Amino acid sequence: MAPKDMATTLTARVRGVRSIEIEMADPERAADFYSRVWNLHEVARDGGSIYFRGTGRHHHILAIHPATHGAALRRVVFDAADQAAVDRLFDQTRARATRCEEPHALRTPGGGYGFGFVDPHLCNLAVVCGAADHADSADAKDRPRKIAHVNLNTPDVKATAQFLIDALGFTLIDETAALWFMHCDSTDHSSMVIGPAKLPTLNHVAFEMPDLDSTMRGAGRMRDSGYPIEWGVGRHGAGNNVFAYFAGPEEFPLEYTGEVLQIDHSYTPNGPEYWKWPPGRLDQWGVTPPHTARWKRIQDMVLFAPDAWRL
Ligand SMILES: [Fe+2]
CATH class of the missing domain: 3.10.180.10 (2,3-Dihydroxybiphenyl 1,2-Dioxygenase, domain 1)
Structure with a gap:
């Protein structure tokens, strides 16, 4: 050929x-x-x-x-x-x-x-x-670069992941007990994350900060502005990214993230047995408390707008 x-x-x-x-x-x-x-x-x-x-x-x-x-x-x-x-x-x-x-x-x-x-x-x-x-794309301290990933909830994680694989060229890059991490034509560890729910809903949208300090300063600015941290700060296992989660206006689920793991074809995916925390831990550092009841509620609340799929 x-x-x-x-x-x-x-x-x-x-x-x-x-x-x-x-x-x-x-x-x-x-x-x-x-x-x-x-x-x-x-x-x-x-x-x-x-x-x-x-x-x-x-x-x-x-x-x-x-x-x-x-x-x-x-x-x-x-x-x-x-x-x-x-x-x-x-x-x-x-x-x-x-x-x-x-x-x-x-x-x-x-x-x-x-x-x-x-x-x-x-x-x-x-x-x-x-x-x-835009031609100007230099990082700025304390300002988000881009969407790092979107985490969707779906009634059938396996089928949704297979659609992303077959239609859009994703690969399954890591799997935890709760989530499937999907990698595409990028050096970012994952750009989509899929988890289970009764209905298709948004779990959260992650905005990428340029560095650890910016992620922390952004979290502080949110607290100062009346938006407390609902989960975090901490460092995830799969993806190795630093995270802080918030309820934005109208309870919209948001994440600031930084230091997302950059990978190439040599990366070895792992499964749920690998991505386990010791008892009492929820992140690599061991500093984050459990997420709030508010976060639990809003991470399965935002529905897709019906009949708004055409560009
Ligand atoms: Fe996330």
Whole structure:
């Protein structure tokens, strides 16, 4: 087989989470929080929707849309390298998705080319490339770079993971008793995390800080602003990342994370028997107390916005 033919038979892979789009009952209050406290920069407004960037290259990493029924997750948007990659990802996705639109040019802020779809368990997802990304992408102390990972709850962890593998080119990189960690075309340990629940819901969205100090300072700024730490700070096992979890506006589950493990093809995945803590411990350092009752409640509360899957 010629190299060109071989390339076309390889599975196309997404490069991580480009952005999340959420719905808020009070978008202006949420926007004030995400710029003034969470430390993102507003980059665009369009028809009541507000867009924010991190310090990384992506045009925006968060879009807030007005909601009619309170907080919801409208979609998770994955990043693809170029139009050819989007088209190949579409070919892999359309037969496996519950609903799927054709790739097309986007008219929303940042533009680009992509398609939206719904996975077999009714999670709204999308793939986008070619957006008007930023040339300035240097880290800034105490400001999030990008979305590190999205943790979704699903009625069938195995089936959702298999969809991510077959449609989007993920691999299962680690498995704990509770969670499956999914790796894509990136050096990040994981970009998606899947856990069990009765309904497809958002567990949390993790924003990546540039270093440990920024993660800690961000946690302190949240406390100062009336958003106490609901779990953390600590250092996870799988992924080795430092974490602090919060309830954002409208009880939206958020994480600041830092020092995410960078891996290559030599990484050896491990299973639940490996990722165990000694009694009484919940993180590598042994410093975090158990999560709060509030965190327990909000990590399985945010539903996907129905009928909002088209880009
Ligand atoms: Fe996380």
